[in-house]
Structure formats: C-alpha cells, structure tokens
Amino acid sequence: MKAAIPEIDEEKCTGCGDCVTRCPTGAVELVGGKVAIVRPDACSYCAECEALCPSHAIQCPFEIVLKPES
C-alpha cells in the first residue's frame, strides 16, 4: 500500500515556510511559493506540519479501522 501523505490546500497556503523548517524528515519544501511534499517516502505522517500550519492549509486525517488481533 502506498504511504499516505498530508493533504494540502494550496488556496490556503501562504508560503510562510514554517512547515519546511519544522518537518522532522525533510519531506516538505516550497514549490512555486506553495508547500509540497517533495519526498513522500520520507514522510512519517507525524502530523507536525498540520499542527503548526498557521493557515490550516495542511491536513493529516487518520483512517479509523477495526482490526482486532486474535
């Protein structure tokens, strides 16, 4: 399964770059003044970027699944 990456709303992104400097795995960069996940394999889906984005342009939704372990 392909690893998920944060969802970005480019309309809301102001290009402040906070997420670029704070991403612990260096997965995020600004491309054309907007945030982009340029190294998706590096993204650990820690949701730090979602927490710190001042314009709420990044979302990290979690799928909630039932997977009982016997």
Add this chain to the structure above:
Amino acid sequence: MPLQVNLRSIPYFAGLGDEEIRRIESGLVERSFAKGEILFVEGEPCQGLYLVKSGQVSIFKSSPEGREQVLFIARQGESFNDVPVLDGGPNPASAAAIEPSTVYIIPGETLLSLVADCPAAMAIIKPLAARLRHLTIMVEDLSFRRVVSRLAKLLLEMAVVEGGPAPIRRLTQDEMAARVGSVRDVIGRALKNLEKEGAIKIEGQRIAVVSPEKLRQML
C-alpha cells in the same frame, strides 16, 4: 379532576381546546414522592411525560461511580421526561424529588395523540427528540469521562472493518479533539497512551483498533 396546575400554563398545552384538555386530564396519574425519593431511573422504559404539581424534581445523569450531573430542576408547572415520550426510547436520565413533590404523569400515547394527525409535526419532533437525547449523552460523557475515555468511545464508534459495507471514517486530530471536547495536544498524547496500552496501533495514516475490548475497559 380539579388541577392545581393549569394545563394551559404549560407551553405544550397552551393552544389546546377544551376537549383536548379534558382528554389529557382524564389520562393523568397523580403520584407523590418524599424528599430524596427516586421517580424513575435512566434506562428504564418511559412511563410518560411528567408535570410538577408541587415541589421540585432534579433530573440528573449518574456515573458508574455514583457521581451526579444535574441536567435541570423541574419546578411547579414544568414538564420533564419529554424525550422518551417523543422518540419512544428509554428514560435518558433519572429523576429524584429534592423536596416533597407531587407530579402528574401523562401517558405517552395521550401526548402523541395530540399530534398524531399532523405528520409534519411528528417529522419535526422525532429528530429533535433524537438530537436532545444525543446531547444528554454528550453531557454525560463530558461530565464523567476523562479525555482518554472519551477518545476510546469515539474510536469504538468510528472504527469499521476495512473492505466492509460501511465507508471508512477519517478524522484529523483537531477533529477528534472537537468531537470529545478537548485540544489537539491532549489528543496526541491520548492516542500514544492508547497505543502503549495495546488498544490501537498507529500505522501511518491509519489508526487500527486492535483491541476493542481494551478500549471498552477504558469507558
């Protein structure tokens, strides 16, 4: 039967004609309770709509440990236990007399007969009653459960089997916080605690409920 409570002073019955008022009065049951006596208990089948003839009645939720959260105090002329009459479910809360009190009980079918010939009214009332019942449960959760317990309840409610008929629900940590009346940082820590306890596994963008039983134990 002479009533000390004028039924038309109660908003429900303010616009009724003499015949309808007589119909309600003929079905009334009067009961008296000593101070501290329980009128009914949450979860029991509904006996009807209650009107306070005299005294005061506390409507409250109880935690398993015995803590109480008062929802409201019904005073002379006021009604309570409206929700189960309207949605047909069990009593959503308990009631106790906080001073010697006398109440009238109006059977649910009598009340419903007043709107039976108006499907539009019932179509509005039923969802409203369901919403009110939901809010009552929310009061209980916010009053009695810790954040980790509320989050455990949310995950149990949301989790579905992958590939099953129900669509998989997706929530951000901010959305989880809003659902359980908390903030994002607390939710982040609570999720880690649930994972440490072996109730869930966080796998990338997925929260897998691996032990529903452990989540239930936290409720």
